[in-house]
Amino acid sequence: xxxxxxxxxxxxxxxxxxxxxxxxxxxxxxxxxxxxxxxxxxxxxxxxxxxxxxxxxxxxxxxxxxxxxxxxxxxxxxxxxxxxxxxxxxxxxxxxxxxxxxxxxxxxxxxxxxxxxxxxxxxxxxxxxxxxxxxxxxxxxxx
Amino acid sequence: xxxxxxxxxxxxxxxxxxxxxxxxxxxxxxxxxxxxxxxxxxxxxxxxxxxxxxxxxxxxxxxxxxxxxxxxxxxxxxxxxxxxxxxxxxxxxxxxxxxxxxxxxxxxxxxxxxxxxxxxxxxxxxxxxxxxxxxxxxxxxxxxxxxxxxxxxxxxxxxxxxxxxxxxxxxxxxxxxxxxxxxxxxxxxxxxxxxxxxxxxxxxxxxxxxxxxxxxxxxxxxxxxxxxxxxxxxxxxxxxxxxxxxxxxxxxxxxxxxxxxxxxxxxxxxxxxxxxxxxxxxxxxxxxxxxxxxxxxxxxxxxxxxxxxxxxxxxxxxxxxxxxxxxxxxxxxxxxxxxxxxxxxxxxxxxxxxxxxxxxxxxxxxxxxxxxx
Numbered sequence: 001x002x003x004x005x006x007x008x009x010x011x012x013x014x015x016x017x018x019x020x021x022x023x024x025x026x027x028x029x030x031x032x033x034x035x036x037x038x039x040x041x042x043x044x045x046x047x048x049x050x051x052x053x054x055x056x057x058x059x060x061x062x063x064x065x066x067x068x069x070x071x072x073x074x075x076x077x078x079x080x081x082x083x084x085x086x087x088x089x090x091x092x093x094x095x096x097x098x099x100x101x102x103x104x105x106x107x108x109x110x111x112x113x114x115x116x117x118x119x120x121x122x123x124x125x126x127x128x129x130x131x132x133x134x135x136x137x138x139x140x141x142x143x
Numbered sequence: 144x145x146x147x148x149x150x151x152x153x154x155x156x157x158x159x160x161x162x163x164x165x166x167x168x169x170x171x172x173x174x175x176x177x178x179x180x181x182x183x184x185x186x187x188x189x190x191x192x193x194x195x196x197x198x199x200x201x202x203x204x205x206x207x208x209x210x211x212x213x214x215x216x217x218x219x220x221x222x223x224x225x226x227x228x229x230x231x232x233x234x235x236x237x238x239x240x241x242x243x244x245x246x247x248x249x250x251x252x253x254x255x256x257x258x259x260x261x262x263x264x265x266x267x268x269x270x271x272x273x274x275x276x277x278x279x280x281x282x283x284x285x286x287x288x289x290x291x292x293x294x295x296x297x298x299x300x301x302x303x304x305x306x307x308x309x310x311x312x313x314x315x316x317x318x319x320x321x322x323x324x325x326x327x328x329x330x331x332x333x334x335x336x337x338x339x340x341x342x343x344x345x346x347x348x349x350x351x352x353x354x355x356x357x358x359x360x361x362x363x364x365x366x367x368x369x370x371x372x373x374x375x376x377x378x379x380x381x382x383x384x385x386x387x388x389x390x391x392x393x394x395x396x397x398x399x400x401x402x403x404x405x406x407x408x409x410x411x412x413x414x415x416x417x418x419x420x421x422x423x424x425x426x427x428x429x430x431x432x433x434x435x436x437x438x439x440x441x442x443x444x445x446x447x448x449x450x451x452x453x454x455x456x457x458x459x460x461x462x463x464x465x466x467x468x469x470x471x472x473x474x475x476x477x478x479x480x481x482x483x484x485x486x487x488x489x490x491x492x493x494x495x496x497x498x499x500x501x502x503x504x505x506x507x508x509x510x511x512x513x514x515x516x
Contacts, residue, residue: 108390110360132474
């Protein structure tokens with residue numbers, strides 16, 4: 001609930017503080033896990049229970065850290081934003097010439113475009129179709 | 144070797160040692176923890192998921208708000224900050240009429256919807272007086288998207304806080320169950336933002352494109368609010384095409400238009416073309432047809448069309464172009480455009496099959512006409 005209170009002055013500071021604390025804890029955990037793993041492996045020859053436990057705890061700690069970092073990364077705001085290439089198709093009603101170009105603001109189906117580069121007629125090209133070439137792509141947002 | 148010994152100790156085939164006793168104790172403690180606090184632990188894991196989804200929703204909502212403000216500033220050539228007006232608009236609510244006495248409910252709803260529409264328009268007019276009508280209509284679409292996202296975020300936040308406060312497992316799992324659909328809706332609305340901002344044709348306009356293909360960009364007569372009718376000859380028949388007046392982002396009042404036209408003229412057949420949501424696993428751009436009013440929305444326009452057609456005892460056919468929710472609200476794809484071609488051909492076939500020469504056909508294109516004349 002804390003993270004949902006909006007427009008409060010302290011929230012920005014808290015938001016900055018939380019990732020710092022998170023990475024500090026994860027860093028400590030990774031360091032401890034690595035130490036345990038290295039110790040466990042170096043004592044492995046003895047084959048005692050403690051070295052096995054060290055290795056197991058070290059691997060678990062590293063996996064736990066990796067899982068949390070991945071989750072945190074996902075949380076860092078990757079949302080789907082409509083950044084796609086939209087094309088406008090224009091047709092000359094006199095010579096049948098067809099032109100495909102990037103969409104310009106103000107284009108609309110059955111609207112008029114530029115003059116025909118093929119037959120150089122005075123009649124403008126007519127917009128027959130507008131469509132997206134590639135579907136919506138992922139883009140990073142809010143950073 | 145030691146590992147085998149531990150396993151034997153755990154399963155009780157070896158004499159107990161200190162290690163096995165410690166392991167047994169840990170297992171008993173874990174069992175008790177899960178027995179007593181199991182549901183609570185599960186609820187807190189689900190709450191974390193919801194919190195994550197909520198953070199994304201807030202981000203999407205904020206992006207929508209930012210887009211609206213930037214768009215208003217650029218289109219309206221404003222020097223001041225329209226944030227206050229935008230925030231006020233985002234908090235508008237539509238208060239539905241009382242349904243205790245259902246008689247006449249549709250007309251009350253219809254009236255309130257028109258009031259809401261006119262109010263939004265007058266607000267847009269006063270906010271961006273320099274903008275053209277088309278730009279204003281598109282800005283209104285963007286505002287509506289931002290408003291929907293704001294409402295979605297607030298509703299999910301409400302249930303999240305309530306679930307957390309009451310620690311009710313059932314509220315939490317219900318929220319978790321609907322979350323994928325809510326996020327799908329939010330992503331679809333986000334995709335619509337860009338399309339509405341720049342005036343791209345969207346998937347929902349598929350029915351309008353079919354109608355525009357028949358009308359070939361003719362101006363037509365204004366028959367209802369934002370709705371025009373164009374008469375075109377077709378193989379010894381006359382088709383009256385009802386469509387929203389583009390290229391601004393409006394859906395018009397096809398119900399009012401059909402009611403007026405059926406009162407005014409004689410028709411032999413009514414055909415409606417609309418975009419419809421596909422089921423998962425179905426192909427985008429496929430068409431299906433049926434009998435009845437092919438129109439979505441709150442239901443007032445559908446009611447009017449059904450009433451008018453029933454009164455005259457006329458056949459009513461519907462052709463629907465399938466697409467997903469995200470496709471309906473984002474710029475139109477090639478798949479859907481090929482569906483438009485198929486729907487166009489199918490409408491011609493239906494007209495030829497179902498009517499004789501000299502007949503009059505009413506063709507209604509339904510959808511958002513953004514980017515289509």
